[in-house]
Amino acid sequence: MIGKRSGAPAAHQRQYSDNLFETTSSSTSNGRWLQTAGLQHLQSSNPASTQDFGFYGGGGVEGSRMYKNPQRTFGGGTDLFLESPLTSPGNSRVRNINVGDEASEFSPGLLDLHSFDTELIPEMPIPAMVDAPTMYRSSRGQSFNNSEPYYGANKLSSKARGLPDNSSFKPFVPDKEKASNVAKIKVVVRKRPLNKKELVKNEEDIITIESQMNFLTVHETKLKVDLTEYVEKHEFVFDSVLSEDVSNDEVYFETVEPIVPIIFERTKATCFAYGQTGSGKTFTMKPLPLKASKDILRLMHHTYRNQGFQLFFSFFEIYGGKLYDLLNDRKKLCMREDGSKQVCIVGLQEYKVSDVETIKELIERGNATRSTGITGANEESSRSHAILQLAVKRSADGSETKPARVVGKLSFIDLAGSERGADTTDNDKQTRMEGAEINKSLLALKECIRALDNDQGHIPFRGSKLTEVLRDSFVGNSRTVMISCISPNAGSCEHTLNTLRYADRVKSLSKGSKRETSSSTINLRESTTMLLSSSLPRVSTYENDIADSWPEQADGEVYGASEFYEPEKSSLKKNMKSEAFYATEDKMRSFSGQTKLKDPIKIDYKISHPDDDLNALLKEEEDLVDAHRKQVEDTMDIVREEMNLLVEADQPGNQLDDYVSRLSAILSQKAEGILQLQNRLAHFKRRLKEHNVLVSKT
Numbered sequence: 231m232i233g234k235r236s237g238a239p240a241a242h243q244r245q246y247s248d249n250l251f252e253t254t255s256s257s258t259s260n261g262r263w264l265q266t267a268g269l270q271h272l273q274s275s276n277p278a279s280t281q282d283f284g285f286y287g288g289g290g291v292e293g294s295r296m297y298k299n300p301q302r303t304f305g306g307g308t309d310l311f312l313e314s315p316l317t318s319p320g321n322s323r324v325r326n327i328n329v330g331d332e333a334s335e336f337s338p339g340l341l342d343l344h345s346f347d348t349e350l351i352p353e354m355p356i357p358a359m360v361d362a363p364t365m366y367r368s369s370r371g372q373s374f375n376n377s378e379p380y381y382g383a384n385k386l387s388s389k390a391r392g393l394p395d396n397s398s399f400k401p402f403v404p405d406k407e408k409a410s411n412v413a414k415i416k417v418v419v420r421k422r423p424l425n426k427k428e429l430v431k432n433e434e435d436i437i438t439i440e441s442q443m444n445f446l447t448v449h450e451t452k453l454k455v456d457l458t459e460y461v462e463k464h465e466f467v468f469d470s471v472l473s474e475d476v477s478n479d480e481v482y483f484e485t486v487e488p489i490v491p492i493i494f495e496r497t498k499a500t501c502f503a504y505g506q507t508g509s510g511k512t513f514t515m516k517p518l519p520l521k522a523s524k525d526i527l528r529l530m531h532h533t534y535r536n537q538g539f540q541l542f543f544s545f546f547e548i549y550g551g552k553l554y555d556l557l558n559d560r561k562k563l564c565m566r567e568d569g570s571k572q573v574c575i576v577g578l579q580e581y582k583v584s585d586v587e588t589i590k591e592l593i594e595r596g597n598a599t600r601s602t603g604i605t606g607a608n609e610e611s612s613r614s615h616a617i618l619q620l621a622v623k624r625s626a627d628g629s630e631t632k633p634a635r636v637v638g639k640l641s642f643i644d645l646a647g648s649e650r651g652a653d654t655t656d657n658d659k660q661t662r663m664e665g666a667e668i669n670k671s672l673l674a675l676k677e678c679i680r681a682l683d684n685d686q687g688h689i690p691f692r693g694s695k696l697t698e699v700l701r702d703s704f705v706g707n708s709r710t711v712m713i714s715c716i717s718p719n720a721g722s723c724e725h726t727l728n729t730l731r732y733a734d735r736v737k738s739l740s741k742g743s744k745r746e747t748s749s750s751t752i753n754l755r756e757s758t759t760m761l762l763s764s765s766l767p768r769v770s771t772y773e774n775d776i777a778d779s780w781p782e783q784a785d786g787e788v789y790g791a792s793e794f795y796e797p798e799k800s801s802l803k804k805n806m807k808s809e810a811f812y813a814t815e816d817k818m819r820s821f822s823g824q825t826k827l828k829d830p831i832k833i834d835y836k837i838s839h840p841d842d843d844l845n846a847l848l849k850e851e852e853d854l855v856d857a858h859r860k861q862v863e864d865t866m867d868i869v870r871e872e873m874n875l876l877v878e879a880d881q882p883g884n885q886l887d888d889y890v891s892r893l894s895a896i897l898s899q900k901a902e903g904i905l906q907l908q909n910r911l912a913h914f915k916r917r918l919k920e921h922n923v924l925v926s927k928t
């Protein structure tokens with residue numbers, strides 16, 4: 231079911247890595263390149279300009295420079311660091327856009343197996359910056375309020391300031407102190423409006439949002455045993471909750487804009503969208519890179535002008551665990567790790583860009599080449615993870631004579647849909663395998679984010695290609711923005727809850743959120759139940775607390791991985807052929823042993839605390855959450871390994887379904903252990919509530 235989005239341009243076959251020393255006329259070669267890339271207008275607008283559209287290694291008027299880098303070698307030898315020519319008089323004004331007066335450049339290059347491309351430039355003094363407020367005052371014709379905080383502005387700020395929604399102008403006040411205030415992980419939820427199909431079907435919107443409070447409620451309709459309907463409310467608090475009437479501009483202001491300035495300060499940042507198919511990930515992600523590029527270029531051309539910053543663009547996808555260059559005819563790419571564990575994507579075309587139009591065209595070209603398929607929920611569903619990277623580079627001293635190194639990088643990831651494979655209308659083998667791969671990488675991503683935010687020594691990057699590729703965006707000085715996209719209709723309730731739980735896990739286990747917790751009760755998510763008929767709140771008992779609060783979370787967390795499978799097919803066959811299966815059987819056995827709970831958790835619902843000390847309670851709760859997390863992480867490790875084996879062992883006659891149902895059975899056992907922990911946790915929640923009531927009374 232894989233196809234290409236319509237309008238994929240003809241591939242250009244030029245291999246820029248070939249013959250790096252050739253000295254052909256760049257005007258000819260680049261003209262040809264521009265034509266094949268569908269960008270001939272750039273060439274024709276000013277013949278002189280094409281001279282400098284040199285690629286790495288191509289000759290130009292000034293000539294591409296070939297740098298010998300004595301400090302850094304790869305593979306034991308001395309590397310030749312090839313650099314595209316920097317701005318030259320010849321290529322100015324190719325395109326007259328509002329980002330600045332700099333020359334327009336468009337130089338495809340090669341991100342080679344060279345750590346300069348992945349390792350951040352060492353810290354260096356940056357000359358005094360141009361005063362941003364002064365600059366913007368004149369260019370926008372608007373007054374600039376110096377005291378107005380740029381960072382942490384809430385989503386209403388742009389309106390409050392009287393800026394139009396689509397305003398691309400926002401004040402930049404790069405400031406190290408403020409930059410460090412940008413949360414390491416920010417979780418934003420965006421709800422899309424009901425679509426036509428859902429409206430025709432008269433589907434109910436089950437999500438209510440209190441934007442000011444960043445508070446969201448899912449109203450889930452359930453049936454009691456006596457078939458009476460009731461509504462269960464699931465409440466969530468996130469860093470930001472965006473309702474269906476929020477524009478893409480506001481999404482940008484809330485998510486990416488705050489992290490743009492800090493990529494000039496040796497930071498790698500990642501923004502990704504997560505959610506069920508059709509929930510609006512692509513819709514949300516698509517405009518962000520262009521908006522970010524505008525802001526980056528504005529900073530380069532004004533705030534940091536004449537400081538030698540350059541912007542590089544690359545766009546690739548991960549499909550079925552393999553990497554493909556979206557700007558080079560889906561050329562298969564190879565990922566390598568160098569001696570210092572820097573991940574390099576060999577062969578990836580990286581384009582030096584300096585104007586918005588060029589970036590726009592590159593984005594369109596990449597999007598047109600992306601793998602898509604059809605799922606039940608979306609006719610043009612992304613079946614790959616698309617990764618668009620904007621790298622800001624600069625030479626150590628800001629001069630043009632030295633090789634540029636990465637100062638910071640902004641990665642945008644449009645993840646494939648997180649829906650279950652079982653939901654796809656074409657549940658054929660390919661779709662299932664795509665789903666397995668997608669699930670595997672999404673789990674791995676979550677694990678990495680959590681490990682990262684908890685400052686765990688070991689970050690499990692090797693869990694998937696996605697996390698391996700993103701490794702350098704996660705280590706060191708990094709920032710991550712997760713946008714969870716949710717569908718509002720009742721039919722998507724289960725997926726919506728899963729997405730919100732994924733987001734909640736990413737956020738709630740972070741130190742940041744613990745620090746931020748101002749009210750211990752508000753961040754404790756609760757499910758409350760309401761009878762539809764009477765609209766009266768159901769009397770909440772302790773038993774209800776246990777039953778209502780957590781089991782669904784277990785589903786989301788524990789069965790998340792197995793959801794993709796079809797557990798109903800349970801007949802086990804013993805004649806599994808592949809070695810992978812034998813190996814797995816052993817592992818399963820040992821794993822099953824583990825889940826028999828060698829140290830079963832004793833549940834003592836009558837635990838008494840001599841003093842109702844809040845700290846003691848919190849500590850206990852924290853320990854339980856840790857234990858819970860450990861259990862889940864163990865499970866995820868197993869699932870990941872099993873999925874690897876599953877993919878490897880995918881040969882005809884391997885009885886995949888049987889294997890899958892065995893895996894599901896193991897996961898169910900694991901879930902039991904987790905349920906016990908959850909019950910204890912529910913108990914502590916109740917105690918905490920009582921404590922809070924007591925405190926509020928006194």
Ligand SMILES: Nc1ncnc2c1ncn2[C@@H]1O[C@H](COP(=O)(O)OP(=O)(O)OP(=O)(O)O)[C@@H](O)[C@H]1O
Binds near residue numbers: 422
């Ligand atoms: N906030 C929104 N406002 C208006 N329309 C939206 C919004 N979000 C999504 N849509 C529309 O819903 C449809 C599905 O959105 P989109 O393709 O972005 O989903 P997706 O999550 O990327 O799906 P997949 O994972 O299958 O690629 C599109 O037609 C899109 O235009």
